Amino acid sequence: MKTKIVPRHGKSFKEKIYLPAVFGGMKVTLKHFFSNLIDGKKFKSMSYPEEQPKDITPRYRGVHRLTKRDDGSVRCVACFMCATACPAECIFIEAAQREDGVDEKMPKKFSIDLLECVFCGGCVEACPCDAIRMDSGIFSFIAKKREDFVLNKEKLLSIEKWSEK
């Protein structure tokens, strides 16, 4: 087996007096300082609330949304698969008979408590009808009351896909 000997630093006189390294370091930092001072648009950071991130990938798990059928009605059939798969037990469904003949069941109420949710994506994987997705791209959800963090069916249906915005 070939041994690679890593050279030890800090033994030569030039390295022992530190100062060349200090000035070298200062040269680098000053270069950054002056280039940013002259042109303030080279920052690697962004002004967050005004500038939103544009690099959210399609598989990013944001706030949930309920998908719709072609006729605009809810796709969910209230099978409770997502609520069963949920480790945080944050999905609350109340089933109802579907009268319009498209399907047999639909949710009367469908709410997700975002304060409980751990954003694991288990519900999306469990869903047999592709009715719930997490592709909204919403990474920061703000409300003033605890109750406002519980999204109901209408709210979940109104959220749109990230790429369509």
Added chain:
Amino acid sequence: MTSVAVGVTILNILVAFTLSLGGAPILVWMERRVAGFIQDRPGPNRCHIGGFRLGGLVQSVADMLKLVFKEDFTPGHIRQKFYFTLAPAIVFACAFLTFMVMPVADILYIDAKPYIMQALPIEFGALWFLAFAGLSVYGVLLGGWASENKYSILGGIRVSASMISYEASMSLALISMLLIYGSVNLTQIAAFQGGLIFGFIPAWGVVLQPISAIIFIITSFAETNRAPFDMAEGESEIVGFHVEYSAMKFGLFFVGEYIAMCASSALIVTLFFGGYQIPWLNTQALQNNLTLVLSTLIIILPIMVFLFTRWMKKANRWLGDSLDPRHKETKKLTSFLFVSTALIMLVLALLAFSNLSQNSTNITIAFLQILTFSIKIYLMNFIYIVVRWTLPRFRYDQLQYLGWKILLPLALANIFITALVVVGLS
């Protein structure tokens, strides 16, 4: 005391206050913005009063206000409340008093009577600095001890050990400078540096004694507890002596550090970078060529202001849209700058082209020198800040090794060589 003497004293104290205490928020701002720019981010830039951000300067005012209005909380386990309260005051007062002996201008002659331009007009300025810089260790140690917390007292001991060991080399580096200047009077030391070596190099301490300058600057970093020797806090890794402090008690430690930084910058400038002297123009030369100097200023000032406003227009942008609130700020600041520049130019022109009496010439020169001194102090502070954001922290044993085994012998050798040269030349 005559009214002139009172006026000069008040002016000196005001200048010292503005440069030390008034400098603290500016330095906090400088520190954050420079750190940001070095790390490719903008730093604090949101806080504003009526749309005026002044590049984020308002943020440090807000921080100071927050520290002042916070609850002054003393933890219940502290028995020595008096010493606990006294410690930050000692640190702050020592830092503050060290600044008071810095000569901000040459001796001012009004009606042929000399006035020393120091807030405390004493003759032993260099010793005063060493005395009070040494005394601030007590504040640190007392704060660590009175906190009754193992981490605090360990932090306090660590800091005081590093400060004391660097103070030795600092004093020795200072001694070799005093050998050259032949005086402990800071005004005389600065006046000495108005001369020229070989007729064209300013006789600054850094030219005469480069080794002493390097040792002194390094030890000043350790003395003010700043990176790469910041054993005091070591924000991200180690707990320092002021964990139990909050609100303005902590604020005094915090501001004290910046004032100490200002004071040691001022001493470095006074000892090694010519103090208040404008390079190649000592007080005598200024008196002879005042009209020329003022006319040069009248030409240079508008160009500088114009370039500054151009830069401001380019740099003071936000998100690039036309409804940017910073456009308004830029416009207002630009017009303010133009008006004030015009006024300053008018005053300068009046001074330059009227027949000045000896008194007003001297006062004008004093103002020019105060300006030079402030610019030099801020350049030195800038170096302090850049070094802090460049270098990693020294390990404690490396710090002591550097202090006792490298800097101290070097400073001693430097004294002997300097003494030999001084004796040999005289």
